[in-house]
Amino acid sequence: MTESSTSGDLLTTLRETVARLAPGDRLPSSRELIRRHNVSPVTVSRAIAQLSAEGVVVTRPGSGTYVSVRTRAADAPDTGWQTVALADRAVDTGSLGPPPEGTIALDGGYLHRSLQPTRALAAALARAARRPDAWDRAPSNGIAALRAIFAGMAGEVSPDEVMITAGGQSSLSMAFRGIVAPGAPVLVESPTYPGALAAARAAGLRPVPVPVDGDGVRPDLLADAFAMTGARLFYCQPTYQNPAGFVLSTDRRRQVVEVARAAGAFVLEDDFARFLSHSSTTPRPLLADDRDGTVVYLTSLTKPAAPSLRIGALIARGPVLERLRAVRLVDDFFVARPLQEAALELLSSPAWDRHVRTLATELRDRRQALAAAIAAELPDWSITAMPAGGLHLWVSLPAGADCQAVADAARQRGVAVSAGRRFFPTEPPAAHLRLGFAATATRADLATAVRQLSSVDPT
Structure with a gap:
């Protein structure tokens, strides 16, 4: 079992424990948690730190970890004055927030962890730290x-x-x-x-x-x-x-x-x-x-x-x-x-040049896999051009389609896509989606995502 999965299991268990306790009750000691759940001290420390960051527990050095006192809604701070003070200057990022767990990300703008040069990055950071x-x-x-x-x-x-x-x-x-x-x-x-x-x-x-x-x-x-x-x-x-x-x-x-x-x-x-x-x-x-x-x-x-x-x-x-x-x-x-x-x-x-060459091949293969899935499952959708680089395909939807409605429906089916209207500074001339092929764990996820999209009514 990996450290991350073990930490996640412990977090789930501790949340269940906290739910049964009253505010101010003390949680089992770190030593007891290590023994009871057969985990490492690092796993316990990470789990407690996560719960503390969420405000679920508070740690008192030399005393232990306790369930936080839950603030009543009536005691919540009144920040309404800020709406007046900030006036009408808004910074619109167009973000919908993180998608639900398990969503296939076709809206990502970064490489999936499996495509990142993590070993080379770790080695570079270690060498840098020794300077x-x-x-x-x-x-x-x-x-x-x-x-x-x-x-x-x-x-x-x-x-x-x-x-x-x-x-x-x-x-x-x-x-x-x-x-x-x-x-x-x-x-x-x-x-x-x-x-x-x-x-x-x-x-x-x-x-x-x-x-x-x-x-x-x-x-x-x-x-x-x-x-x-x-x-x-x-x-x-x-x-x-x-x-x-x-x-x-x-x-x-x-x-x-x-x-x-x-x-x-x-x-x-x-x-x-x-x-x-x-x-x-x-x-x-x-x-x-x-x-x-x-x-x-x-x-x-x-x-x-x-x-x-x-x-x-x-x-x-x-x-x-x-x-x-x-x-x-x-x-x-x-x-x-x-x-x-x-x-x-x-x-x-030399690891950087190797990474760039390997990445080029993987991105090309993923681009082809996504394009082939769209052609097979969504023949009415049109890829505007096959890019020679980058992380995305720009797809035209059928006439009369609503790109935001498609994006919302796709999200409900476990696929995150980017609605095209976000990419236009004024009214868009047609409906588009941006579909990324670099943020998924595998190429097979791309085909699965497109099958899910094929069930969406574009209007």
Whole structure:
């Protein structure tokens, strides 16, 4: 039996025990729990810590663990005043909360644990922890060796133009707040990443959609949007775009940068999928061919490695970099040095290259498995394009379908999917779902999920 399953069994038992006791009653001692349930001291400590975090029990050093005194509803704090104080500024993440236990996750944006380089991560963290300066303050821009690696990924970039961040979402937040003034418009692809829409709106910006087709954003419509709105920033994902999966064509890559430069605006290039190709090649970033500081670039290790490796990079040239550095100092000073050192160890090891190659094959196989299941079970659903990288398929539903109704019904059948309307800054032109293929435990789960989806009425 694994440590995690043993801990879960003990938690269940202790919750049943607490339910039979009165507030203030003492639980059996740790020694008694170890003997009675034949578990390790670590398992007992974890179970008690979990119950304590939930407020079920309280621990008193030197005395024991006791059932918490349950607060009466009448004694609950009155926080109604906060509604008035917070006024009408809301941060909408569109989250439905965690799905029920056992749900097959086709809405996930991270790799399943089985796809993560957990051994390499553990080894990297162990090596990083042994460094004599591991707990020293890190430079605000990030440690030099890690900045050099990110500079090499992006092309002909100086490490001095790189700033290490706490992942892609942190980079987005800093960029939106640093580059554009509150109340201003920001141009975005339509559809686009909902986390970017949320970050832009939280910064007080107004997302303005620019349509895309199979080759990416349309430069002619981008030029029109700059002219109509006076926007000074365009946010885009040119490589394996989330959710549609397209790659901005070679000609359009040059045109997009030229259009932005002519408008006196920046391009915020989100290269989240740099290590998520389904083959051995990935297109060059827009930044690699930009010499005038038009492109501000961000990337992250979170998607290709693990959710808690919150390490990313912002790359910029000129005064905008100084602005972003100032925002960083106001926000959090620097990213924790042990995590930076661990990322450096990981990226410098042969295990990282092996992981990226293995991941490419697995993602390609999973993409094919999900696409084949959709073709067999849901012939009326249409995959807009087979992506050459990334973690998702973008699926068009039949005419008259309600994507949110489909997502809600799927959740009731034990499958979590992402309703397409979340990916549009304004009214969606049609009904879509984003279906992920990297967050499930096995490829067989993908087929099971699609069978469940086939029983959903799309209207």
